[in-house]
Amino acid sequence: MLVVWTFVVNVTQTFYQAEENHNITLDWTFTTKPDTSSNSLFIYCGLITGRKTLYDLQRGVEVSESQDQQFLGRVQFDKDVLREGRIRLQLSRLRTEDSGLYLCKVKTDYGGNAGECRLNVTVQQLHTDTSGLKLSRTRRGCFTLNMMKMIFRILQLINLIACVSGTFVVNVTQTIFQAEENHNITLDWTFTTKPQSSISSLNILCSLFLNREILVLLHLHDGVEVSESQDQQFSGRVQFDKDVLREGRIRLQLSRLRTEDSGLYLCEVKTDDGISMKEWRLNVTAADQLKPQRPTVSPEPESQGWIGLYVGLGLTAAAVLLVTLCFALRRRFTKSTDKTENPSSVV
The missing domain is CATH 2.60.40.10 (Immunoglobulins)
Structure with missing residues (x-):
């Protein structure tokens, strides 16, 4: 159909x-x-x-x-x-x-x-003026x-x-790739292939589409990689696994990721069997955005209860000690006063 x-x-x-x-x-x-x-x-x-x-x-x-x-x-x-x-x-x-x-x-x-x-x-x-040659x-x-x-x-x-x-189809293993800058990532596509298919008839173009600019990630023409087509942004950072092409797979490793590598990518595959393409998105986050923050340790409710109990007992003991001390000092002071007022009682 x-x-x-x-x-x-x-x-x-x-x-x-x-x-x-x-x-x-x-x-x-x-x-x-x-x-x-x-x-x-x-x-x-x-x-x-x-x-x-x-x-x-x-x-x-x-x-x-x-x-x-x-x-x-x-x-x-x-x-x-x-x-x-x-x-x-x-x-x-x-x-x-x-x-x-x-x-x-x-x-x-x-x-x-x-x-x-x-x-x-x-x-x-330079062309000759011979009209017969021109006509030919x-x-x-x-x-x-x-x-x-x-x-x-x-x-x-x-x-x-x-x-x-729908006899020729290109698929991507993921539609969204997430990674951190300075890390590496492996990108995978699959496409319809036949046992008798020849790599020499394979044309692949994978590019990053920006607002008004196209940056070529990989260009394969008639089975041969065209390195001069690759954008300077990706130079020296792309490894292409050519061995898996016969299996109908495209595998690229992009190393030392940069935040500017983020965006919408389109991969077009053309063979003698047909032509198709698939898009996917890569999101590269800055390294400091993914560092986990240490959670603030707050005491558990049960621990807070025990701490309150200990503080209360401590304050109560201190109050009892203070009252006892005050009572002892007052009693001693009272005895001293009585002796001063009744000297005759002294032998």
Whole structure:
């Protein structure tokens, strides 16, 4: 039985190749409903490898101040196609530093998801003026582009069917992880796997999502770890257990935890069998917040009763002693007075 309205984000191409100073259009598609309002739509597209914001839409309103200086004045967003479930961004006057891995995250009232693509901008080459050569190149380019589009659409259809039918699933052992700073923590995911599955077809992207920033925790492309994608915040603190991948497990150890590691994490897994993702939250508390406080020791009610009894007896004994002493002194004083007043009685 198919799951209705499963939210999916796809890219028309997973790899874009272009030449500097040229323009390129990046396309994503996402699940939409007829009654969807742009006021409930959040879109974040950014260059992950450089942690730079390409485009930011909050509740249907473009947040231009979030855009990185590198892309300023070079991005055109087609807002008219949003209702069709499409995100179309044109990046003009390409630069070689625009190369890298791009992620587009979409969130609505009925779901959220993300899709990634890679852009490679090459240095501009000098072209010959021979018109026949230009025509040949153009024809070959058009043929290659059309073939690539057709292949990508077929792959997207296969992935969509796999996601909707629920054959490929990513799960997390815990949805909330709690730890103390400077300690270590092990994060675990599981994903659907088959005996004949190859690690070389495995793509994993785990990231920390902040308000307007994406920090890559782990990036695995075609079974190979892409260390340059990892954010500086996690550098040298992540250990990845590659041996358990064949069992359908992702195991990461994050050491020397910091409070800034806290937040919402998203792990996306893509194989030949399908694509899926799962989110979880990590909360790292400061060390001094978890130190137990010594409880104030107060005497038990029974002990208080005995103490009162002892104090009362002590005061009573002291009072009796004082009265006895006073009586003895008075008696002695009286005898002395009698002897002074009757001297004749003395022999």
